[in-house]
Structures are given as C-alpha cells and as structure tokens.
Amino acid sequence: MKVIWSPLAQRRAAEATDYIMADRxxxxxxxxxxxxxxxxxxxxxxxxxxxxxxxxxxxxREILHSPxxxxxxxxxxxxxxxxxxxxxxxxxxxxxxxxxxKHG
Numbered sequence: 790m791k792v793i794w795s796p797l798a799q800r801r802a803a804e805a806t807d808y809i810m811a812d813r814x815x816x817x818x819x820x821x822x823x824x825x826x827x828x829x830x831x832x833x834x835x836x837x838x839x840x841x842x843x844x845x846x847x848x849x850r851e852i853l854h855s856p857x858x859x860x861x862x863x864x865x866x867x868x869x870x871x872x873x874x875x876x877x878x879x880x881x882x883x884x885x886x887x888x889x890x891k892h893g
Contacts, residue, residue, distance in 0.1 A: 790832045791867040801873035835863045843880045
C-alpha cells in the first residue's frame with residue numbers, strides 16, 4: 790500500500806520537531822526519524838494500529854508515537870496519514886473529516 794501524508798499531518802510533524810529541536814536537537818532528529826520509519830511500515834501493516842475510539846470505524850486507526858497519536862485512514866490501496874494529535878489535546882473531529890474529503 791502507498792502511504793500518503795496529508796498537509797495537516799506534515800505540518801504537525803514539523804511543528805513537533807521544531808518544538809523538540811529548540812531544546813534538544815539530537816532528540817528531535819531521532820524522534821522524526823523514528824516517526825517516519827513507523828509510518829512507512831504501515832505500507833505492509835496498515836491494520837496494526839488500533840481503531841480510533843472517537844470514530845469507531847475499522848478504516849480509521851492510530852498508532853502512538855509518544856506523545857502523539859498518529860491518526861490515519863486505510864483505503865483499498867493506500868494509507869492516508871490524517872493528523873498527529875498530542876495525547877493531551879482534546880479531540881477535534883474537523884481534522885479528520887476535512888482530511889477525509891481532500892483524500893477521499
């Protein structure tokens with residue numbers, strides 16, 4: 790399966806990396822590299838993530854990359870990374886629904 794990052798997911802990953810980079814540049818690089826590797830593995834193991842509890846549909850899943858939830862949708866031939874949410878932030882359904890229309 791092809792893995793596609795939405796613009797929002799790309800922006801969130803960049804923001805998180807920049808935040809970590811301010812105090813710990815080596816840690817920021819390691820965090821980003823691990824994130825990219827974990828997401829890339831979804832091309833073979835797309836359904837390994839748990840179902841997003843706020844949505845409850847099997848095509849919407851998440852993996853954890855501390856302290857973020859990587860929320861994605863599994864389609865027939867691709868995985869769309871919809872957003873990254875800090876685990877302390879409240880749920881925003883607009884992030885997922887807006888990305889679903891763009892990549893749907």
